[in-house]
Amino acid sequence: MFTGLVQALGTIRRLGEDELQVTCTSGTYHFILQDLALGDSVAVDGVCLTVTQILPQGFLAAVSPETIRRTTLEKQLEAGYVNLEASLRVGSKLGGHFVTGHVDGIGCLQAAEETGNSWEMSFTVADPAIARYIVPKGSIAVNGVSLTVAECNTTGTWFKVAVIPHTYAETNLHYLQPDSWVNLEGDVLGKYVEKLLRFGSGQALEHTLNSASYNELSNDSEPVHSNSEVITPTFLTEHGYL
Numbered sequence: 487m488f489t490g491l492v493q494a495l496g497t498i499r500r501l502g503e504d505e506l507q508v509t510c511t512s513g514t515y516h517f518i519l520q521d522l523a524l525g526d527s528v529a530v531d532g533v534c535l536t537v538t539q540i541l542p543q544g545f546l547a548a549v550s551p552e553t554i555r556r557t558t559l560e561k562q563l564e565a566g567y568v569n570l571e572a573s574l575r576v577g578s579k580l581g582g583h584f585v586t587g588h589v590d591g592i593g594c595l596q597a598a599e600e601t602g603n604s605w606e607m608s609f610t611v612a613d614p615a616i617a618r619y620i621v622p623k624g625s626i627a628v629n630g631v632s633l634t635v636a637e638c639n640t641t642g643t644w645f646k647v648a649v650i651p652h653t654y655a656e657t658n659l660h661y662l663q664p665d666s667w668v669n670l671e672g673d674v675l676g677k678y679v680e681k682l683l684r685f686g687s688g689q690a691l692e693h694t695l696n697s698a699s700y701n702e703l704s705n706d707s708e709p710v711h712s713n714s715e716v717i718t719p720t721f722l723t724e725h726g727y728l
Contacts, residue, residue, distance in 0.1 A: 487573060487574045487584060487585070487586060487587075488529045488534070488571050488573060488574055488582075488585040488586070488587055488630070489571070489574055489578075489579075489580050489581055489582040489583070489584075489585060489632060490571070490582030490583055490585045490625075490627050490630060490631055490632020490633075491571065491581050491582045491632060492569040492570065492571055492630060492631055492653075492656060492657045493514070493517040493518060493570060493571050493572060494510050494511065494514035494515065494517045494518050494570045495510070495511045495514060495567040495568070495569065495570065495656075495657070495658060496508050496509055496510045496511060496518075496530075496544065496567065496568050496570050497509050497511075497566075497567060497568065498530065498559065498562055498563060498568055499563065500563050501546065503551065504548060504549060504550065504551075505538065505546055505547065505548060505549060506530070506535070506546070506547050506549050506559070507541070507544065507545075507546055508528070508530060508535075508544045508545055508546070508547055508568070508570070509541075509543055509544040510543055510544050510570065511567070512543075515543045515544065517570075517572070518544075518545075518570050518572050519540065519543075519544075519545070521572075522537060522540055522545065522572065523537070523540075524537055524538065524539070524540065525537060526572070526573060527573040527587065528545070528547065528570060528571065528572055528573065529569070529570065529571040529572075529573075529585065529587045529630045530547065530559070530568050530569075530570060530630075531557070531558060531559065531562065531568040531569050531629045531630055531658070531669050532557075532569070532585070532587065532589055532627050532628075532629050532630030532631075532669040532670075532671055533553060533557050533559060533587060533589055533630075533669060534586065534587025534588060535547035535548065535549060535553075535587075536548045556589065556591065556592075557589050557592065557669050558592055558629075558667045558668060558669050561667055566658065566661060567658045567661060568629075568658060569629050569630045569631060569657050569658050571630060581632075582625075582632025583625040583627075583632050583673065584673075584674055584675070585627045585630065585632060585671060585674075586671065586674055587630075587671075588671065589669045589670065589671050590613075590615065590616040590619070590670055590671050590672050591611070591612075591613045591615065591616045591670055592612075592667050592668060592669060592670060593609040593610060593611045593612075593616070593628070593667070593668050593670045594609060594610050594612075594665060594666070594667055594668070595607060595608075595609055595662045595663070595664055595665065595666045595667075595668060596608045596609060596610055596644075596664060597664060598659075598662065598664075601648075603650070603651075604648040604649055604650050604651065604654075605648070605649045605651070605654045605659075605660075606636070606646055606647075606648055606649075607628075607646065607647055607649055607659065607662075608644065608645070608646040608647075609628070609644070609645055609646075609647075609668065609670075610643060610644050611642065611643050611644070611645070611670065612643070614641070614642075614643070616642075616670055616672060617641055617642035617643045618642055618680075619642070619672025619673060619676045619677065619680075620635055620638050620642035620645050620672065621635065621638065621642070621676070622635055622636075622637065622638055623635060623636075624673055624676065625673040626645070626647065626670065626671070626672065626673070627669075627670065627671040628647065628659070628668050628669070628670060629657070629658060629659065629668050629669050630669065630671075631649075631653060631657050631659060633647040633649065633653075634647065634648075635647060636648045682725070
């Protein structure tokens with residue numbers, strides 16, 4: 487689990503099919519390496535990777551072909567900088583929002599404009615599976631950076647964020663150019679709420695699973711019967727949402 491507050495920048499290099507070498511930039515590596523241990527998780531441009539070896543100024547991390555295919559890590563190899571954040575420790579401050587490091591997909595920068603006290607950056611999202619989690623004033627992780635959606639269209643396929651100067655300068659957001667690809671992760675809380683609204687209580691979910699085939703449930707093109715009538719203030723309180 488991460489917070490979306492970037493601690494350092496680094497570069498990455500591919501080592502074989504299932505390993506990356508991550509090198510922290512000079513002067514920032516202590517933020518990542520100070521208590522890093524084998525098996526720890528580090529967010530690399532918002533992608534949660536597992537440390538397999540610790541180096542003097544970086545680390546090696548395991549990576550699967552699926553991760554390379556579904557994120558921008560392939561595009562960052564040998565070029566540009568990646569954002570780095572060590573995993574959240576129990577008792578640490580949560581200054582951003584809950585970021586899992588499980589990237590939903592990629593987006594594309596449309597424009598970045600400097601305003602009086604921030605940078606306004608707009609992005610497009612091609613995959614509706616990501617777009618449905620983008621809502622006004624909601625949280626979004628862009629390359630692992632915790633940001634608030636300032637504005638978006640009704641479908642969520644376009645959104646704008648306001649980035650304060652410190653965040654803009656200390657992350658790789660200021661290296662982005664129009665048409666640059668970025669990793670996106672929607673707010674995990676929104677995903678849980680969606681699941682509850684689609685399936686209702688555990689009993690309703692069990693009934694749905696017993697009355698529908700696996701293919702019907704796993705195919706997003708098929709309608710899923712909503713059990714929203716079972717969502718009550720009492721139910722939300724019992725499950726920690728109120």
